[in-house]
Amino acid sequence: xxxxxxxxxxxxxxxxxxxxxxxxxxxxxxxxxxxxxxxxxxxxxxxxxxxxxxxxxxxxxxxxxxxxxxxxxxxxxxxxxxxxxxxxxxxxxxxxxxxxxxxxxxxxxxxxxxxxxxxxxxxxxxxxxxxxxxxxxxxxxxxxxxxxxxxxxxxxxxxxxxxxxxxxxxxxxxxxxxxxxxxxxxxxxxxxxxxxxxxxxxxxxxxxxxxxxxxxxxxxxxxxxxxxxxxxxxxxxxxxxxxxxxxxxxxxxxxxxxxxxxxxxxxxxxxxxxxxxxxxxxxxxxxxxxxxxxxxxxxx
Amino acid sequence: xxxxxxxxxxxxxxxxxxxxxxxxxxxxxxxxxxxxxxxxxxxxxxxxxxxxxxxxxxxxxxxxxxxxxxxxxxxxxxxxxxxxxxxxxxxxxxxxxxxxxxxxxxxxxxxxxxxxxxxxxxxxxxxxxxxxxxxxxxxxxxxxxxxxxxxxxxxxxxxxxxxxxxxxxxxxxxxxxxxxxxxxxxxxxxxxxxxxxxxxxxxxxxxxxxxxxxxxxxxxxxxxxxxxxxxxxxxxxxxxxxxxxxxxxxxxxxxxxxxxxxxxxxxxxxxxxxxxxxxxxxxxxxxxxxxxxxxxxxxxxxxxxxxxxxxxxxxxxxxxxxxxxxxxxxxxxxxxxxxxxxxxxxxxxxxxxxxxxxxxxxxxxxxxxxxxxxxxxxxxxxxxxxxxxxxxxxxxxxxxxxxxxxxxxxxxxxxxxxxxxxxxxxxxxxxxxxxxxxxxxxxxxxxxxxxxxxxxxxxxxxxxxxxxxxxxxxxxxxxxxxxxxxxxxxxxxxxxxxxxxxxxxxxx
Numbered sequence: 001x002x003x004x005x006x007x008x009x010x011x012x013x014x015x016x017x018x019x020x021x022x023x024x025x026x027x028x029x030x031x032x033x034x035x036x037x038x039x040x041x042x043x044x045x046x047x048x049x050x051x052x053x054x055x056x057x058x059x060x061x062x063x064x065x066x067x068x069x070x071x072x073x074x075x076x077x078x079x080x081x082x083x084x085x086x087x088x089x090x091x092x093x094x095x096x097x098x099x100x101x102x103x104x105x106x107x108x109x110x111x112x113x114x115x116x117x118x119x120x121x122x123x124x125x126x127x128x129x130x131x132x133x134x135x136x137x138x139x140x141x142x143x144x145x146x147x148x149x150x151x152x153x154x155x156x157x158x159x160x161x162x163x164x165x166x167x168x169x170x171x172x173x174x175x176x177x178x179x180x181x182x183x184x185x186x187x188x189x190x191x192x193x194x195x196x197x198x199x200x201x202x203x204x205x206x207x208x209x210x211x212x213x214x215x216x217x218x219x220x221x222x223x224x225x226x227x228x229x230x231x232x233x234x235x236x237x238x239x240x241x242x243x244x245x246x247x248x249x250x251x252x253x254x255x256x257x258x259x260x261x262x263x264x265x266x267x268x269x270x271x272x273x274x275x276x277x278x279x280x281x282x283x284x285x286x287x288x289x290x291x292x293x294x295x296x297x298x299x300x
Numbered sequence: 301x302x303x304x305x306x307x308x309x310x311x312x313x314x315x316x317x318x319x320x321x322x323x324x325x326x327x328x329x330x331x332x333x334x335x336x337x338x339x340x341x342x343x344x345x346x347x348x349x350x351x352x353x354x355x356x357x358x359x360x361x362x363x364x365x366x367x368x369x370x371x372x373x374x375x376x377x378x379x380x381x382x383x384x385x386x387x388x389x390x391x392x393x394x395x396x397x398x399x400x401x402x403x404x405x406x407x408x409x410x411x412x413x414x415x416x417x418x419x420x421x422x423x424x425x426x427x428x429x430x431x432x433x434x435x436x437x438x439x440x441x442x443x444x445x446x447x448x449x450x451x452x453x454x455x456x457x458x459x460x461x462x463x464x465x466x467x468x469x470x471x472x473x474x475x476x477x478x479x480x481x482x483x484x485x486x487x488x489x490x491x492x493x494x495x496x497x498x499x500x501x502x503x504x505x506x507x508x509x510x511x512x513x514x515x516x517x518x519x520x521x522x523x524x525x526x527x528x529x530x531x532x533x534x535x536x537x538x539x540x541x542x543x544x545x546x547x548x549x550x551x552x553x554x555x556x557x558x559x560x561x562x563x564x565x566x567x568x569x570x571x572x573x574x575x576x577x578x579x580x581x582x583x584x585x586x587x588x589x590x591x592x593x594x595x596x597x598x599x600x601x602x603x604x605x606x607x608x609x610x611x612x613x614x615x616x617x618x619x620x621x622x623x624x625x626x627x628x629x630x631x632x633x634x635x636x637x638x639x640x641x642x643x644x645x646x647x648x649x650x651x652x653x654x655x656x657x658x659x660x661x662x663x664x665x666x667x668x669x670x671x672x673x674x675x676x677x678x679x680x681x682x683x684x685x686x687x688x689x690x691x692x693x694x695x696x697x698x699x700x701x702x703x704x705x706x707x708x709x710x711x712x713x714x715x716x717x718x719x720x721x722x723x724x725x726x727x728x729x730x731x732x733x734x735x736x737x738x739x740x741x742x743x744x745x746x747x748x749x750x751x752x753x754x755x756x757x758x759x760x761x762x763x764x765x766x767x768x769x770x771x772x773x774x775x776x777x778x779x780x781x782x783x784x785x786x787x788x789x790x791x792x793x794x795x796x797x798x799x800x801x802x803x804x805x806x807x808x
Contacts, residue, residue, distance in 0.1 A: 072500070074739055082739065089731035105369035107729050128732025155518050156734065 071122025071148050081124060084270060087279040088185060088290065089128050091268055092212055095292040096181055099210050099265075108133030116179040116204060118169050119187035123149035123162065129183075130159045137163040137179065139172065169200035178206040185214040185290070189247055195256050202260035205295040211262045214270075214290035218247035222287045250285050262293040346512050347375040347485065348735060349725075350524055350534035352492050353541030354380035356402070356467060357697030357714035359474035361538060363415040364722035366481035370729045371722065377534070379488040379526065380541075384468075385475060386489055397431060399566045399673045400467045401599045403578075403591060403708030407800025408715045409463060412474075426473035427465055433594040434460040435578050439663065442582035442766070445634035446778030449785035450660045456795040461578070462708070464591045464599065490526040495537060495550040497522045497692050522692045522736070536736040537693050538721070540714075543683060545699035551690050557683035557702070560763065562586050563609035564680055564705060565602045568593070568673035569624065571666045579665040580706070582766045583632050587706050590628065590665055597672060600624065601705055609677045617671045628665045636662055680704055682760055688717075688749060689741035696721055701752050704763045712800055713752055720747045 070076035093109065096102070102109040111133035117126045120138030122145055130136045130153070140146055146166040153159040165172075169184075182205045184197075191197040198213075205211050216222050227244050248256070254264045269285040272278075349365070351358045358378060365371040378385070404412070413424045438461055441448035453461045478484050500519035512533045515521045521533040539547030548555070562585070575592040586603030593599050602624075604612065612620060623631075683702045688695050697714030724744040725735055733740050765777055784790055 074737075086727075086731045086733065093731060107370050107373055131732035131734075155515060155520050157515075 069148065071124070071145070072152055078122070078124070083277070084272075084279045085124055085128070087270055087281055088125065088214065091281055091290055091292070092129075092183065093132065095212070095266055096210055099292075099294060100180070106133075110134035113181060114179045114206075115181040115183060116172075116177075118182065118184040118201065118204075120149060120164070121145050123153055123159075123164070125183065125185060126162050126164075127153055127156070127159045130162050134181075135161070137165065137177075139165050139167050139169070141166065141168055169197065169204060173200050173203040177204060179204055179209065180206055181210040181212065183212045185212070187215075188213055188253070189215045189242065192246075194246075194248060194253075195259070198256045198260045198262070202257070202262050202295060205262065207295060207297060209295050211257065211293045211295060212290065213253065213257070213293075214288070215253065216242070216247050217286055217289055218244060218249050218252075219286050222247060225287060250289055250291065253291055257291070257293050261297045262295050264291045264293040266292045344512060344523075344531040344533060345486075346515075346521065346533040347377050348534065349374060349376045349536045349538060350379060350522075350532060351376060351538045351540055352379045352524075352547045353539065353545075353697075353699070354378040354382060354385045354475075354487065355540060355542065355697070356470050356474060356711060357718050358538070358540030359471065359478055360412070360415065360715055361540060361696060361718040361722055362478045362484055363474055363481075364411075364718055365725065366478055366483040367415040368722060368726045370726045372481065372483055374483060374729075374735075375485050376483050377486045377488060377532065378484065379490065379492055379524065379532075381489055381491045381527070383489065384471070385487050396672050397568045397593050397595075397597045397599070398466045398468050399568045399599060399676055401464055401591065401593055402467055402470065402711045404463045404465055404470075404715075405709075405712045405798065405800035406458060406460060406462065408712045411715055411719050424473075426476065427469055430466075430469045430473075431594040431597075432463055432465045432469065433576075433592040434463045435576055435592050436460050437577040438580070439577060439665075440580045440582075440781070441636050441662065442774075442777070442781075443584055443631075443633035444774045444778060445636045446775060447781040447785070448636040448662050449781050450662075451791065451795055452660070453795070455788065456792045456799070458795070458799065461795065461799065464578075464593045466593065488526055488530060488532070490528040490530065492524060492541075492546050492550070493527050494525045495522060495547065495693075496525075497551075519691075520734075520736075534736075535692065535734060536725075536741075539693060539695040539699040540697050540718075541699055543681075543698045543702040545695065547693060548685055548695055548699050551693045551695075553690060553693075553695065554686045555683050556686060557681060559679065559681040560704060561605065562603050562680045563606045563677050565600070565604065565609050565612055565675050565677045567600050567671060567675040569598050569600055569621070569668040570670040570672050571596050571598060572669050573666050575666050577663075577665070579628065581628060583627060584769050585767075587766065588624070588627050589706070589708075590668075591708075598668070600668075602627075603680065603704075603706065606679070613675045613677050620675065621668050621671060624668050628668075635664070682756065684753070684756060688745040689738060691738050692736035694721055694741050694744060700748075701756060703756050703759050706762060707759055707798060709755055709759065709798070713755060716751065716800070717744075717748050720744050 071078055074082045094104070096113070097104045097109050100113060102111075102113075109132055110129065113134045115129055115134040115136050117123075117129065117136060117138040120126050120140050123138055126136045126138040126149065138146075138149060140149070143166045146164045149162075150164045153162045153164070182201050184201055188194050188197055201211055201213070216226055223244050226242055226247075231242070250267055257264055267285060268281045268290055269283060270279050270288040270290065271282040271284050273280065351362060358380070362376055362378065365374060365376060409424065412427070436453040436459065438451040439448060440451070451461065453459055496516075498517060498519045501517075512521060516523050516533055521535060522537050523531060523533055524537065525531045537547060539545050539551070541547055564586075569590075574596050575590070575598050578592065579590040581588050583604075585605050585608060587601075588603070589601045591599045591601070602612070612623065615623070629635075681702060682704065685695055685700045688700050696717035698710070700717060701713060703710050703713070721744045724740060724747070727743075728735055728737070728740040765773070784794060
């Protein structure tokens with residue numbers, strides 16, 4: 001069941017933004033207020049900007065801080081994410097080049113495009129995007145992630161212009177920022193209210209821009225691999241990391257995005273081959289999948 | 301764990317100079333800027349890729365990168381102290397052929413044609429304007445007289461089995477091609493003395509300066525120091541510097557292998573008639589190969605024991621020619637006839653289709669009438685790098701593997717490496733990867749290593765099978781030969797594999 005480990009681990013970094021009781025933790029408190037207002041924990045459905053009890057937050061942050069340094073250790077806990085990265089980038093490259101009519105044979109096809117990486121973590125996605133010519137902004141709720149990302153990106157002249165902020169999508173919406181492409185990979189399954197999250201993503205997307213979302217499907221297969229195998233049989237992830245019920249099926253994701261004026265144009269699945277150890281794009285969207293949509297509003 | 305890989309060399313590295321350095325025919329001035337000006341501490345520059353070793357394989361990599369849209373904008377330099385790289389080469393057509401030649405398989409020909417689609421003179425067309433020889437027939441037999449095999453390109457529905465070209469022609473065609481592109485920024489006419497690559501680390505300050513030194517100290521660049529005092533930085537160092545690779549040594553990559561207790565003598569000879577066939581006879585101490593190189597000239601590669609090789613090298617020309625003719629004819633054993641092992645009727649039930657060459661008679665190669673070059677001798681060995689890549693380093697060509705010349709595969713494996721590495725680099729650039737990242741380079745290793753190892757194992761097997769003179773083994777060998785000659789599907793597989801079209805033999 002090696003594949004299950006590798007299927008679920010890519011989202012492990014999201015785990016660290018979620019506590020074990022599935023309380024939403026995309027708060028901006030990490031950067032601003034070390035001690036937040038305590039709120040009743042009985043309410044599981046928190047919105048993105050809600051605060052969490054400080055005790056839990058401290059524990060989460062501490063746990064995460066220990067792991068954060070290994071972001072760029074390609075043999076470390078984030079190894080599966082590093083392995084999957086080129087495949088995700090291949091999809092993004094092909095769909096965005098086609099949509100923005102950029103030359104796919106150019107080494108820097110995203111020249112001039114403003115792209116935001118929502119939930120950027122250590123910058124694993126942001127850096128290649130910058131090397132492809134994009135003007136990249138990376139946001140994450142965990143301050144340590146942003147610090148690591150900034151330090152790493154500064155060490156290469158091609159990536160040192162990435163703008164990293166410890167903030168949330170909602171806050172950026174409030175600041176009325178807009179981007180040509182909004183990318184949120186492996187984030188939405190950890191969000192308590194996907195519909196609200198998608199609304200924010202859509203608000204950040206410029207008119208006729210692109211939105212790319214990737215997540216895990218809610219299917220029997222994903223239950224077997226990402227939940228049962230990874231969490232209960234092999235203990236690769238603490239129990240409760242993922243709530244299978246909060247996975248989205250492709251149809252649900254499409255509907256939610258449609259309500260936010262984002263029309264899904266293309267979808268693909270990621271499939272891991274345990275023999276070759278490689279990820280590849282495929283039509284199989286039963287476990288991991290990625291969706292590309294464009295924003296069309298009839299009013300400006 | 302990444303380790304600090306720094307080695308300072310106090311003395312010159314003794315490279316195997318004699319056979320592998322094509323020399324220019326003109327003593328033209330060296331064009332490269334630093335040649336007469338080795339000031340220490342001159343401004344170090346930063347490049348994307350530094351190819352150490354400007355031989356055929358290193359230049360082929362540069363040409364291949366220049367031909368791909370995703371990689372042609374890269375900054376590439378070559379480090380090689382060979383003066384021929386800086387000189388204007390004009391190979392005169394009436395020059396005698398150089399004994400250093402290579403047999404190029406059809407797969408390599410396609411590769412060379414593909415990487416030179418730009419411009420008026422494609423690299424392969426340049427080759428075709430100089431002396432070269434396509435051959436479509438091959439005859440292989442041994443001294444026991446028990447069997448022989450004739451291969452014809454038609455058996456595998458091809459036009460040619462390969463092409464024999466002088467190394468200097470290939471080199472100058474690749475060089476002139478790559479100099480016409482924007483890719484190659486500079487040729488450093490010096491030798492590599494030391495290379496340092498530090499482990500990845502992050503600086504604690506956020507606003508670190510992006511100087512090359514700080515990029516180097518954080519493991520983002522490799523630093524190369526050259527004999528003439530220059531230094532340079534590169535994201536990726538490619539070791540294309542031959543069997544005694546300095547890059548491989550400095551990167552700490554170990555090799556496995558052994559020396560064959562054989563030397564090879566190479567020279568150019570002339571016939572009275574044109575030769576269109578490649579001949580190879582396995583003699584007791586090693587194979588003797590006669591390859592056409594065009595214009596009634598042929599190239600000889602004669603593998604023998606070191607003692608014999610010094611004898612043959614020092615004997616008079618006439619004696620040597622006599623020895624060659626003798627060895628190709630009745631020397632050491634009789635002419636093979638196919639009647640001993642039953643001829644083609646034995647296998648008629650296995651024939652997939654009529655392979656006409658199976659019915660071709662045994663022929664004696666054309667007589668050698670004149671020696672057209674000096675005789676060169678060099679030792680043979682098998683060597684394989686345990687890893688082809690390490691952080692910011694990749695090995696291609698002989699630096700990664702050296703093989704026995706008995707099947708003419710050596711440089712073709714190298715060209716295969718160059719092609720694979722440039723594809724991998726291109727794929728990496730497509731998704732914004734840093735070209736020196738080990739994870740990316742490992743894809744190249746995973747692509748080439750199995751194919752190279754398979755070929756080396758087969759060649760080594762041949763070498764070992766033929767180095768024993770033992771009755772039952774001789775018959776077994778002959779039977780295998782016989783089968784290979786008459787069983788058409790097998791023959792087709794063999795030809796396709798040797799032509800570079802199949803990655804693995806027999807699994808067509």
